[in-house]
Amino acid sequence: MIVLPDEREPVAQLLGFLEYGERLAQDCAAAQAALVADPGHRRFLLGQARQESMHATVFRGVIAWLAPRRLSATPLLPPLERYRALVEDAITRRDLHETLMAEQLILEGLGEAILNRIEAGLVKRGAPFGRLRRILLHQEEAHHGFGRRLLDRARAEGALQPDRLRGRAEEYLGLTQDMVLTLASLFSTIDEDASAWASDVRLYVPEWCVG
Template sequence: MITIANPSIETEHFLFVLLAGERLAASVSAKQSKFLKSSNPKVSRFLKAQSRQESFHASVFRASLLWLNPKSRYTHKEHPILTNMQKQLEDAIDHGRIEESILGLQVMIEELGECALNDLDITLEKYRFGLHKVRRIILNQEKAHHTFGERYIAEQKFTLASRQTLLRSCDSYLDDIDTLLADIEPALNSLNISPQDYLQRISSSIYQALS
């Protein structure tokens, strides 16, 4: 179980955002898997496994919240920004825009999660926290999800017009991520984490996938 020194409202809020993000990823990847079940069974199986892994990550962060505060009000709460992003991603799948959903989840959101979890892991290591195995499993799985997303998008054959449409679809997700980072900035500061390069890394990941 992940625990933080000097527990605070900011730390609890940060863990809540991580929990909400993992729940989003579990739900959306499960929907992606169902969408691709017939047309691409191999990718569908990967996404089904991702959904299970994200559910495990969510259980870890939920347990961490309860360890930090047994009466936490966050364990069953939804985050409005992430809820909005989930609706956008699921709407893209419902309308057959699977590439947009993978770009939004596996490329953009997973990159954000990987950045945050990696920085959190560094902070925990400074405090000599244990549970290295669980922390390493979560980080490695997040990296695998992100790598899959970049490769999937890079392997698609887009026309110039469809590529431009995908790039434009990123704008609303980037706006939400920017708002989300502002929301958790006090929590990140309390953990000595600087998210200044997060948006730049996400943008680089988008263009790398679509190059």
């Protein structure tokens, strides 16, 4: 893979934020497994937690290759910290529907959007490990689809309050936009448009949740 010398630090820094996001997703999926009654759903969520851990490990390995000194750097991104606090509050309240919206729909949607854009750039650069990258993207799609199915089913059964979730969704979506725009300078370093990445995530949220 061709990574120019002046791109190593910003790319490693971006991957550091992605690794942090994967750790958040891992913790959330593990907690969700204790909130569901269906054994199949529990198995899926525990499997998701393991996959998110693997994703984080992959990102960490790439960081070690690009910029080893970044391994000890803790990402400081207030919107992401606020996002984690909101998710943890929903878990404490045992609000499964809100956690599904925040993690599987919005956070996984952001991850999927980012990975799709990264993939396009990596293909142009002739990057290796194409099969591994496709596996990661497929897993993100599966996590997102799982959450969407559970929420759509709960909505059809009248088990959730769309108006309440809609208000919460706007807060979470606002934070994802803040996250990406905060990193705008890093995106510009690698010739990417941060505003496009920020808007992509809305494509992964159903209309009833944001309309």
